[in-house]
Amino acid sequence: MKEKLYKWIFTVLAFASLIFLIGIVIVLFKEALPIFQEVKPLEFILGKAWYPTYSPPEFGILPLILASIWVTFGAILVCVPLGVGSALYLHELAGQRQRAILKPLIEILASIPSVVYGFFGMVILTPLLQNIFHLPTGLTALNASLILGIMATPTVSSLADDALSYVPKSFREASFAIGANRWQTLTQVVIPAAGSGISTAIILGMSRAIGETMTVLMVAGGAAVIPHSFLEPVRPMTAAIAAEMGEAPMGGSHYHALFAIALILFLTTFVFNIIAEMISRRFRIKLGLSR
Amino acid sequence: MKVLSKVLTLALLAFGLTIPCYAEKIVVEGSTTVLPIAQKIAEMFMNNDPDIDISIRGGGSGVGIASLIDGTCDIGNSSRPIKDIELDKAVTNGISPKANVIAMDGICIIVHPSSSVSALNKKQIKDIYAGALSNWKQLGGSDEKIVIISRDSSSGTFEAFGALVLEGGKVRSDALMQASNQAVASIVSRTPGAIGYVGLGYVTSSVKAVDVDGVKASKETVLSNKYPIARPLFMYTNGTPKGLVKQFIDYILSPEGQKLVEEEGFVGLK
Numbered sequence: 001m002k003e004k005l006y007k008w009i010f011t012v013l014a015f016a017s018l019i020f021l022i023g024i025v026i027v028l029f030k031e032a033l034p035i036f037q038e039v040k041p042l043e044f045i046l047g048k049a050w051y052p053t054y055s056p057p058e059f060g061i062l063p064l065i066l067a068s069i070w071v072t073f074g075a076i077l078v079c080v081p082l083g084v085g086s087a088l089y090l091h092e093l094a095g096q097r098q099r100a101i102l103k104p105l106i107e108i109l110a111s112i113p114s115v116v117y118g119f120f121g122m123v124i125l126t127p128l129l130q131n132i133f134h135l136p137t138g139l140t141a142l143n144a145s146l147i148l149g150i151m152a153t154p155t156v157s158s159l160a161d162d163a164l165s166y167v168p169k170s171f172r173e174a175s176f177a178i179g180a181n182r183w184q185t186l187t188q189v190v191i192p193a194a195g196s197g198i199s200t201a202i203i204l205g206m207s208r209a210i211g212e213t214m215t216v217l218m219v220a221g222g223a224a225v226i227p228h229s230f231l232e233p234v235r236p237m238t239a240a241i242a243a244e245m246g247e248a249p250m251g252g253s254h255y256h257a258l259f260a261i262a263l264i265l266f267l268t269t270f271v272f273n274i275i276a277e278m279i280s281r282r283f284r285i286k287l288g289l290s291r
Numbered sequence: 292m293k294v295l296s297k298v299l300t301l302a303l304l305a306f307g308l309t310i311p312c313y314a315e316k317i318v319v320e321g322s323t324t325v326l327p328i329a330q331k332i333a334e335m336f337m338n339n340d341p342d343i344d345i346s347i348r349g350g351g352s353g354v355g356i357a358s359l360i361d362g363t364c365d366i367g368n369s370s371r372p373i374k375d376i377e378l379d380k381a382v383t384n385g386i387s388p389k390a391n392v393i394a395m396d397g398i399c400i401i402v403h404p405s406s407s408v409s410a411l412n413k414k415q416i417k418d419i420y421a422g423a424l425s426n427w428k429q430l431g432g433s434d435e436k437i438v439i440i441s442r443d444s445s446s447g448t449f450e451a452f453g454a455l456v457l458e459g460g461k462v463r464s465d466a467l468m469q470a471s472n473q474a475v476a477s478i479v480s481r482t483p484g485a486i487g488y489v490g491l492g493y494v495t496s497s498v499k500a501v502d503v504d505g506v507k508a509s510k511e512t513v514l515s516n517k518y519p520i521a522r523p524l525f526m527y528t529n530g531t532p533k534g535l536v537k538q539f540i541d542y543i544l545s546p547e548g549q550k551l552v553e554e555e556g557f558v559g560l561k
Contacts, residue, residue, distance in 0.1 A: 136482070136485075137438045222443075246349075252374075
């Protein structure tokens with residue numbers, strides 16, 4: 001009797017997150033779709049002017065999409081070398097003690113609240129970039145990229161580390177047995193074997209970077225303009241939603257447009273996560289691990 | 292076990308008895324500009340009468356008015372008048388929003404303290420924000436690119452600025468749109484070529500407020516309507532205020548309340 005009750009309780013708990021997900025998806029679609037009665041979807045996505053509160057309003061989110069892409073791409077350039085590099089070091093070179101210290105430290109990076117990162121970017125990085133590049137303002141895509149890159153590093157690092165540790169010992173031993181040295185084993189055997197796992201890590205890192213809000217709101221500058229260089233202020237999608245939602249009149253077209261941006265963001269990270277899942281599934285099969 | 296159940300019963304009883312005392316509860320929500328006023332007033336109000344529970348939330352003018360329309364708050368704070376679309380929605384919901392002006396807010400034009408420009412006219416400010424003027428040289432300052440800092444286009448401050456200065460014109464798209472008054476002030480204080488605008492209450496010594504049309508922004512010039520960029524701040528209620536809501540708004544409008552309004556950096560109505 002008791003057992004049944006527990007089983008029932010945990011079943012409900014397990015399905016609760018599914019219900020939340022479905023609820024969120026329904027609300028997103030319900031609140032986002034009305035904007036497309038006013039603006040054609042293509043005009044919405046490819047429009048170059050974001051002036052949501054003027055009359056007549058202009059709802060073109062291309063600058064916002066490009067800003068998100070630029071900032072995420074910049075973050076990748078930072079977090080892939082840092083994350084994958086640190087994972088390789090941790091896994092291949094670090095001794096037990098170093099590993100015991102370094103791994104938790106890298107993971108602490110993940111637990112720092114994003115507003116703290118944002119504050120760091122505003123107070124330390126902004127004047128620094130301003131002086132180095134002689135910019136009118138240091139609140140730029142570069143600033144956001146650097147901070148997001150650091151923020152995504154622990155995600156990439158710990159997932160890549162997991163991927164490396166999934167490579168069966170026998171692969172390595174076989175490689176050593178035919179006379180390959182450590183470097184050859186690493187580059188010819190271990191990395192290719194863990195490759196798709198590492199790709200998964202990178203994609204999930206991207207997911208993390210594109211969805212990050214507080215930091216980009218604080219350091220990206222917030223100008224809704226199509227970016228031409230990393231040294232210009234940009235306004236990623238998340239920043240636009242966070243900054244404008246509180247003041248947008250409920251039920252108005254601006255409100256629906258912000259939900260439509262949220263929908264696009266959701267679909268993007270959804271696709272990222274599916275790709276990551278697919279790659280990692282194939283990776284496990286390849287290595288002969290149960291799925 | 293017996294003791295525990297006794298304690299529980301007592302606790303429940305005590306809880307049950309206290310509830311009627313807290314019957315008077317109001318929710319105040321909305322504009323972050325009005326938020327500090329509402330907070331300060333609520334504090335004083337609850338100190339004067341501990342049986343009262345006033346819950347204060349920010350969120351923005353849009354949220355304040357939306358909550359009033361949904362009936363989830365008693366007072367909706369707003370730094371802009373209600374819009375037609377919101378009014379329509381209110382009527383559908385059987386709510387009749389009433390505007391209560393509680394204070395005035397002057398919007399200050401601020402620049403970096405090192406700037407040599409200390410006075411601008413409204414036309415120049417409009418041209419700067421629209422993009423016709425892009426270098427401080429064109430305004431008698433040093434040869435430096437103007438970095439434009441603005442509030443987000445959906446904020447009440449932007450709306451007031453847009454109506455009073457831009458007259459419906461657009462802000463150039465590469466302006467840095469910031470989510471709060473503090474963010475604008477802090478960026479301007481750190482960026483030599485920057486210009487921004489904030490509520491009178493957010494002007495600190497780390498930025499320089501410029502004169503507009505030859506008038507210095509101050510309480511006196513805002514109240515006497517001499518300063519050109521000023522706006523009223525609202526607390527919207529459902530119909531004529533009654534009961535605790537009326538007491539709350541009356542308190543703000545009392546000399547004591549208006550003194551608190553001034554302490555928060557806004558301009559009292561008297």
